[in-house]
Amino acid sequence: MTARKSRVRPWFFHGGMSVLAFLWLVPLALVVVTSLRTFDDLADAGLASVPKGLTIDPYREALDSGEWQSIVNSLIITIPVVVVTLLLASMAAYGLARHRIPFRKTLLLLMLAGNLLPAQLLLIPVLKLTEQFGIFDSRIGMIVVLTAVGLGFYVFVLHGFMRGIPDEITHAAKIDGATTFGVYLRIVLPLTKPAMAALGSLAFTWTFNDLLWAITLLRDEQKLPVTPAILGMQGEFVSSWNVIAAATVIAAIPTVIVFLRFQRYFISGLLIGSAK
C-alpha cells in the first residue's frame, strides 16, 4: 500500500502543481504578450487571440507618453524613503534595544501601534498638515509622510534583531572607550546588515507600490509616481491595450529587480515582519 502510494503520488503531485502554477502565470504571460502586439492586431482579433507578430513599439509609446518621468518620480520618492527609514529606525531600535531608557517598552509599542493605524484614519488630517507646512503636492511631502507613517514597523523588527546581539560585544567596545554613537556605527550597524537588507527591500517595494498616499497628497501630474500614473494612462489610451500592457510591465520591473536581487532577504523580511 505505502509502496504503491509513493510511486503514484509524485506524478499526481507534479501533475496538479504544474497545472496550478501554469494558471498562476497565465495573467503575467497574457500581459507580456499583449504588450508586444500591434494595435491593429489586437483590434482585429481581440485580447484572447494568437498574436500575428511582435513589436516593441508599445514600450516606446508608453515611455514617450510620460511614463519615463513617473518612474523617475517613483525613484526620487522611494530611494530617500528607504534610506531615511532605515537610518531613523536603526537609531531608535538601537536606543531602545541596547539601553535602559525609561518607558522603552511603552515607546516601542506606541510606535508599532502608530504603524498599525489604518491609513484612512490619517488621510484627511495629514493632508491638512502638509498644506500647513507648505509641502502639499510635493515629492518632499510624500517622502516625509511615507517615512513617518511606516517607521514603527521597522523599529519593531530591528529592535528584536538588535536585542539578539550578545552584550559582551558592545560591552567590550564600551570599555575600550567607544561612545554610544561609535558602538552604533561600528558594531551594531554592521551586525544588523542582513535585517537591514531585508527591511530595505520590503520598504522599497511598499513605497514604490503605494497608491493611496500618492493620490491623496499629489495633484500635479508631473510629480506623480508610476503606480498612480499608469492608472491615469488608462484614460489616455482607452483601447490601446498594448500600450497599457507595456506601461504595466515597465511599472513592475523595478520591484521585480529588487525582489530578484534580494530574494533571500526579501522572504526573510516578510517572516520577521510577521513576528509582529
Next chain:
Amino acid sequence: MAALPKAVSRGGPGALSVGVRRGSRETLVLLAFVLIPFALEMFWTFWPALNSVYISLTQWDGIAPPVFVGLDNYTRMWSDETFRTALRNTVIWLVLFGGLSVLGGLGLALLLDKPRKGIGIYRAIFFLPVVFSMVVTALVWRMIFQPDGVVNSLLAAVGLEDQARIWLGEPETALYALIVPALWRQVGYIMVLFLAGLKTVDPLLHEAAKMDGATAFERFRHVTLPQLRPITTVVLAVTVIDALRSFDIVWALTKGGPYHSSELLSTYQFSTGLLGSQLGYGSALAVVIFLLTVGTIVVYLVRSLREEEAA
C-alpha cells in the same frame, strides 16, 4: 536582560565623577536617537488619528471652519444606503478574501512543505505576484475580465457564450470579480507565512501519530494545526488588517461602481472625505474602519485565549 544594566554608562558614583561630562553628552545622543524618530512618527500618526476623531464630530467642507455636530455623522450612517452597501461588501470581502487567502495559503504551504524536486520553483511562482503593486495586478486582470478578454473567450470556447458578461461592469459580479485578483496576489504571501510556521512542527510527533495509526487528516487536525497556532494568530491579524484596508484593487478597477455595487468602506471613505469634501462624514467612516479592525482582532484574540484555557 540581567546583563543590560552593566552596559549602561550610568554606573556607580565613581563612574559619574570621572565621566560626568561625557556621560551627559552620551545621554543627549541617546535621547536624540530615540526621540527624533519617535516624535516624527507620533506627529504623523497619532496626532492625525486624534484629529480624525475630532473631525468626525464636525461638519466640515475643508474651507470654512468646522462646525461641531456631535454624533450626527454616525447617526447619519444608519440611513445612508451606500454606507450599508459598503459595510456589507466589506464584511463579504473580509470573509471571502480573508477566508480564501488563508485557506489557499495554508493549502499551498502544506503541499509545498516537504522537500521534493522542483518545489522551489512552485513556491517562487506562487510568491511572484506579491512583489507587484495592486495597481499592476489590477491592470493585468482588467485584460482578463474585458468583454473580449480571456474569461469570456474561454466561456465561448466551451459553448457557454450566454454566460459571458462584462464582469467588472455589472453590479451582480463586480465585487466577486475584484476578489479574484486580490487573492491571486495575497495567497503567496500567506503561503510563505505558513511555510515558516510549518518549519516549527516537530516531525517526531508525526511519526508517533503515524505509528498509532492516525490518518493523514487526523494528523493534520491534531498534530499540525495545534502547533501552527502562533503563526495562525499572526496570519489572521495580517489578513484582517489587509482585508479591511483593501483599497487599491477596487479603486484601480471599479472605483466602487457600478452604482456602488463594489464599494468598500475604504473606497467610500475616500470618495466622500477626500474627493467629496465631506471631511466630517469621511472621518467618521475612517473611525468605523478603525473600530472594525480593532474589534475583529480583539474578538479573535479573546476567543483563542478562551479556547486555550478550555484545552
